[in-house]
Amino acid sequence: MRYLTAGESHGKQVTTIIEGIPAQMPLVKDTINESLLRRQKGHGRGKRMQIEKDLVEITSGIRHGYTLGSPISLVIHNDDYKHWTDIMGEEPIKEDTKLRRVVTKPRPGHADLNGALKYGHRDMRNVLERSSARETAARVAAGSVAKNMLSQLGIDICGHVKEIAGIQACVTSDMKVKSKQEISEASPVRTLDKKVEQQMMDAIDQAKKDGDSIGGVVEVNVEGVPAGVGSYVHYDRKLDSRIAGAVVSINAFKGVEFGIGFDAARKNGSEVHDEIAWDAQRGYYRKTNRLGGFEGGMTTGMPLVIKGVMKPIPTLYKPLQSVDIETKEPFQASIERSDSCAVPAAAVVMEHVVAFEIAKAILEQFPHDQFPKLKQAIDEYREELRCF
Ligand SMILES: Cc1cc2nc3c(=O)[nH]c(=O)nc-3n(C[C@H](O)[C@H](O)[C@H](O)COP(=O)(O)O)c2cc1C
Numbered sequence: 001m002r003y004l005t006a007g008e009s010h011g012k013q014v015t016t017i018i019e020g021i022p023a024q025m026p027l028v029k030d031t032i033n034e035s036l037l038r039r040q041k042g043h044g045r046g047k048r049m050q051i052e053k054d055l056v057e058i059t060s061g062i063r064h065g066y067t068l069g070s071p072i073s074l075v076i077h078n079d080d081y082k083h084w085t086d087i088m089g090e091e092p093i094k095e096d097t098k099l100r101r102v103v104t105k106p107r108p109g110h111a112d113l114n115g116a117l118k119y120g121h122r123d124m125r126n127v128l129e130r131s132s133a134r135e136t137a138a139r140v141a142a143g144s145v146a147k148n149m150l151s152q153l154g155i156d157i158c159g160h161v162k163e164i165a166g167i168q169a170c171v172t173s174d175m176k177v178k179s180k181q182e183i184s185e186a187s188p189v190r191t192l193d194k195k196v197e198q199q200m201m202d203a204i205d206q207a208k209k210d211g212d213s214i215g216g217v218v219e220v221n222v223e224g225v226p227a228g229v230g231s232y233v234h235y236d237r238k239l240d241s242r243i244a245g246a247v248v249s250i251n252a253f254k255g256v257e258f259g260i261g262f263d264a265a266r267k268n269g270s271e272v273h274d275e276i277a278w279d280a281q282r283g284y285y286r287k288t289n290r291l292g293g294f295e296g297g298m299t300t301g302m303p304l305v306i307k308g309v310m311k312p313i314p315t316l317y318k319p320l321q322s323v324d325i326e327t328k329e330p331f332q333a334s335i336e337r338s339d340s341c342a343v344p345a346a347a348v349v350m351e352h353v354v355a356f357e358i359a360k361a362i363l364e365q366f367p368h369d370q371f372p373k374l375k376q377a378i379d380e381y382r383e384e385l386r387c388f
């Protein structure tokens with residue numbers, strides 16, 4: 001199972017093609033749209049999210065609400081494209097337009113300068129269009145298909161905000177409560193304490209007022225993955241390492257932790273490792289879950305607890321100093337628009353990229369072309385584990 005994405009931020013659309021999803025799996029468009037709309041929410045987003053209403057168009061691989069086993073292609077149209085047709089069109093553009101809109105001022109923290117140096121682009125729009133996190137809409141669409149598969153296999157996954165600008169979330173995990181506030185709306189399954197949520201929103205507003213940006217920490221929890229998914233036998237089959245790669249591949253993510261994560265460095269082994277227990281109902285289980293559900297590159301059967309850290313958004317209204325690649329002069333340009341904080345949206349993105357990695361590992365372990373057979377194989381495996 002794999003996927004690719006294509007598309008520029010202000011181009012016509014972003015697209016994803018997913019290959020390897022078994023046939024006969026129920027899948028409806030609304031499931032994907034729900035994921036896409038969640039990704040658009042959250043306090044701190046800029047004007048672009050008011051322009052876009054991300055809805056998926058399924059262009060292959062699904063018929064009458066079921067997967068066909070053929071590649072699934074999903075398209076999300078960029079509503080903003082209508083404002084960029086002269087700049088983003090495939091036809092050569094008039095010289096005067098070109099001169100007016102060429103981007104020569106790289107932003108520290110974004111891909112602009114390194115991308116220009118690597119690909120030889122003197123117009124850094126050719127870099128920023130693809131390096132933009134607009135691409136995460138396509139990744140969420142792909143992840144939503146994976147999430148849909150996992151949910152039908154009894155595996156639930158949910159991302160939520162842990163921390164914004166140093167303010168820690170106290171998360172209540174009442175599955176029924178749905179907050180009306182703007183950060184937890186992106187993570188409806190886990191609800192933030194209202195007071196803390198307000199503090200986070202105030203911090204975002206303050207950063208915006210100061211022309212600055214802020215980052216944070218998000219967490220993804222996965223429940224229902226049986227023990228032994230992934231493998232210890234080769235570096236590239238270790239599930240925790242694959243998840244780490246996928247998380248850090250999200251725009252602006254700089255680190256990942258499993259369970260207590262970096263705190264493990266400051267504790268004794270007896271305070272870190274999870275003791276093994278057994279009962280007839282559950283089979284083997286752990287009394288604690290400090291390692292976040294992974295040992296030896298494999299799942300332990302405990303909930304997976306994965307954190308990702310997002311740096312502050314690099315495009316600043318109060319910009320940092322940089323150098324114009326044409327004049328070589330230093331500049332401090334003002335910008336047109338940007339998010340000041342995208343941590344809530346990033347929690348949704350992380351949830352979906354993690355879902356894809358887990359679904360992929362499950363399909364490698366239980367390779368079935370027909371979804372009902374996959375479901376049966378997982379049920380049998382769970383029973384095997386219980387009786388082990
Ligand atoms: C959901 C989301 C929204 C983002 N919005 C912006 C934005 O409005 N402006 C910006 O400069 N960067 C934004 N970023 C971050 C940049 O895309 C990212 O910093 C850039 O691609 C450079 O990659 P790196 O930070 O991973 O090195 C966003 C990231 C995410 C996940």
Ligand SMILES: C=C(O[C@@H]1CC(C(=O)O)=C[C@@H](OP(=O)(O)O)[C@H]1O)C(=O)O
Nearest residue numbers: 046048049131132133134137337338339
């Ligand atoms: C478009 C999305 O995020 C964009 C990610 C982004 C960046 O530089 O990463 C810059 C902004 O785009 P624009 O320059 O058009 O305002 C964000 O809005 C999205 O999340 O769908």
